[in-house]
Amino acid sequence: MYKILIIEDDLVMAGAIKKEMEAWGNEARYVEDFAKVLETFAEYGPHLVLLDITLPFYNGYHWCSEIRKISSVPVIFISSAADNMNIIMAMNMGGDDFVAKPFDLSVLTAKIQALLRRTYDLSGKVPMLEHRGAILNLYDTTMTYNGEKIELTKNEFRILQTLMENKGRVVSRDTLMTKLWETDNYIEENTLTVNVGRLRKKLEKAGMEGFIKTKVGGGYIIEKE
Numbered sequence: 001m002y003k004i005l006i007i008e009d010d011l012v013m014a015g016a017i018k019k020e021m022e023a024w025g026n027e028a029r030y031v032e033d034f035a036k037v038l039e040t041f042a043e044y045g046p047h048l049v050l051l052d053i054t055l056p057f058y059n060g061y062h063w064c065s066e067i068r069k070i071s072s073v074p075v076i077f078i079s080s081a082a083d084n085m086n087i088i089m090a091m092n093m094g095g096d097d098f099v100a101k102p103f104d105l106s107v108l109t110a111k112i113q114a115l116l117r118r119t120y121d122l123s124g125k126v127p128m129l130e131h132r133g134a135i136l137n138l139y140d141t142t143m144t145y146n147g148e149k150i151e152l153t154k155n156e157f158r159i160l161q162t163l164m165e166n167k168g169r170v171v172s173r174d175t176l177m178t179k180l181w182e183t184d185n186y187i188e189e190n191t192l193t194v195n196v197g198r199l200r201k202k203l204e205k206a207g208m209e210g211f212i213k214t215k216v217g218g219g220y221i222i223e224k225e
Contacts, residue, residue: 002116005046006030007037007063008078009055017050020105024113037063042130046073048116050108051095053079053086061093068094070135070144071128074115078103129164131222134208136160145206155180156199159220163212168224170215196220 004021006028008014014030021028031040034056041049049067053060064075074097077090082100090098096115099108129136134145141157143150152160162179163171177192196212203211213221 002026002047002120003044004028004048004050004112005041005044006050007034007055007060008050008052009034010052016105017108020109021112024109034058038066041067042070042128042133042135045128045130047120048112049073049075050112051075051077053077053081053090061089064090064093064095069147071137072139073128074119076111076115078108129161131164131167132208132211134211136164143203145208148206150202150206152199152202153195155195156202159195159199163220163222167222170218170221172219176219 004018004026006014006017006021008017008030011030011032018028018030029040029044029046031037033040037055037058051060051064055063060077060079064077067073067075075095076097076099077087077095078099078101079086079090080101082098087098097111099111128138134143136143136157138161141152141154143152143160158180159176162176173192180192180195200212203209211222213223215221
């Protein structure tokens with residue numbers, strides 16, 4: 001099941017699209033607070049975005065540009081402003097397709113399904129994980145926080161991915177070591193400690209103090225809000 005985020009200020013249309021997406025077995029959500037589009041995007045973690053051009057506060061080009069700073073998730077523009085200039089602008093800003101209004105919902109759905117297949121190869125892979133404003137991009141193994149991109153080593157990325165996928169739950173050291181080296185062979189525990197220590201320093205330098213907590217005798221945890 002894929003998650004579709006609809007950024008469309010005509011809520012009647014947004015509701016109709018949502019219903020159509022759900023009829024095809026997907027999950028869908030539309031933005032209601034257009035001052036917090038990026039926050040909604042980060043919290044929801046969609047597989048694909050449908051984006052109108054004319055919106056309250058900021059236009060679709062602005063939001064596409066902001067999304068592209070943190071994610072390569074597919075974006076389909078939907079707009080009645082379907083002249084060549086707007087289509088070219090949409091593509092240049094990072095859009096993957098453009099569907100002109102008015103459109104037939106079956107045509108829109110076909111385009112969405114085709115783009116999802118091409119992007120995810122039916123794997124259903126979630127493109128990003130988010131917590132407390134920190135976004136872990138599963139495509140390029142980086143983390144973004146407050147607009148700053150944090151480069152991660154392979155081991156640091158695997159630690160964060162495992163902890164964020166299990167946020168609110170303690171992840172044992174044994175589980176993390178298995179994830180890091182993808183083997184059941186014995187790994188020196190101090191190696192994990194060193195990797196977690198370096199990761200914490202990197203996160204703290206970016207302003208993310210206390211992001212990873214230690215549970216004595218248990219492991220590590222990223223606590224829920």
